[in-house]
Amino acid sequence: MNLFIVYAHPSEKSFTYQVLKSLIAGLKSSGHEVEISDLYQMNFCTDMTKDEYEREGLLDTSLSIPDDVIAEHRKIEKADAVIFLYPVWWSDCPAKLKGWFDRVYSVGYAYGHQKFEKEIAQMKKINYGLVLCTAGHPDDFLKETGIAESMRTAMLVDRLGVRFERKEMIILSGTLELDKVKNEHLRIAFEIGKNI
Numbered sequence: 001m002n003l004f005i006v007y008a009h010p011s012e013k014s015f016t017y018q019v020l021k022s023l024i025a026g027l028k029s030s031g032h033e034v035e036i037s038d039l040y041q042m043n044f045c046t047d048m049t050k051d052e053y054e055r056e057g058l059l060d061t062s063l064s065i066p067d068d069v070i071a072e073h074r075k076i077e078k079a080d081a082v083i084f085l086y087p088v089w090w091s092d093c094p095a096k097l098k099g100w101f102d103r104v105y106s107v108g109y110a111y112g113h114q115k116f117e118k119e120i121a122q123m124k125k126i127n128y129g130l131v132l133c134t135a136g137h138p139d140d141f142l143k144e145t146g147i148a149e150s151m152r153t154a155m156l157v158d159r160l161g162v163r164f165e166r167k168e169m170i171i172l173s174g175t176l177e178l179d180k181v182k183n184e185h186l187r188i189a190f191e192i193g194k195n196i
């Protein structure tokens with residue numbers, strides 16, 4: 001399969017980077033092709049320009065889609081599955097990844113609008129989408145506070161939405177006590193890649 005990983009962490013010293021390495025090792029062990037958008041390394045622009053907003057918000061599709069956004073569309077079109085990998089920051093993905101959704105999910109590509117004669121959304125339906133994130137808090141806390149559910153709703157119901165045939169979210173939690181969870185989380189990341 002062709003795997004597209006959208007990765008958002010600024011530092012190679014991070015645990016999330018170790019998760020990325022294990023995930024890729026697992027994917028490669030099963031012979032999958034892997035393409036990565038390493039958003040910080042690419043210095044991916046996450047701010048919408050005025051023109052981009054006017055294309056989205058005011059539905060002015062005569063305005064062009066920027067080249068860096070089209071490049072992401074092409075990666076999506078080649079993919080059989082997409083994995084979003086990031087650390088949980090303030091109960092959501094880093095702004096870098098949020099900005100990827102803001103810009104890459106352009107109107108007419110990722111969603112249509114009733115203003116147009118027909119709902120147009122050219123993005124192909126992807127077989128599988130996985131949201132894989134690391135979180136400092138343990139599972140119990142994330143569940144009891146409702147934070148796990150709110151993250152699932154935002155990522156799976158809204159952002160992955162109908163664009164993915166099958167989708168799931170795995171939270172590698174409890175990283176504030178990394179020694180206790182590290183090996184198991186890295187094993188899980190490898191297995192995800194191997195068995196995807």
Ligand SMILES: Cc1cc2nc3c(=O)[nH]c(=O)nc-3n(C[C@H](O)[C@H](O)[C@H](O)COP(=O)(O)O)c2cc1C
Nearest residue numbers: 014015016017087088089090091134135136137175
């Ligand atoms: C700015 C910032 C905000 C964070 N917010 C949360 C949070 O809201 N919930 C949580 O469980 N962990 C939070 N964490 C902890 C990260 O999720 C944790 O650092 C990550 O799982 C693994 O660390 P890494 O940066 O080494 O990859 C936060 C960390 C940072 C740096």
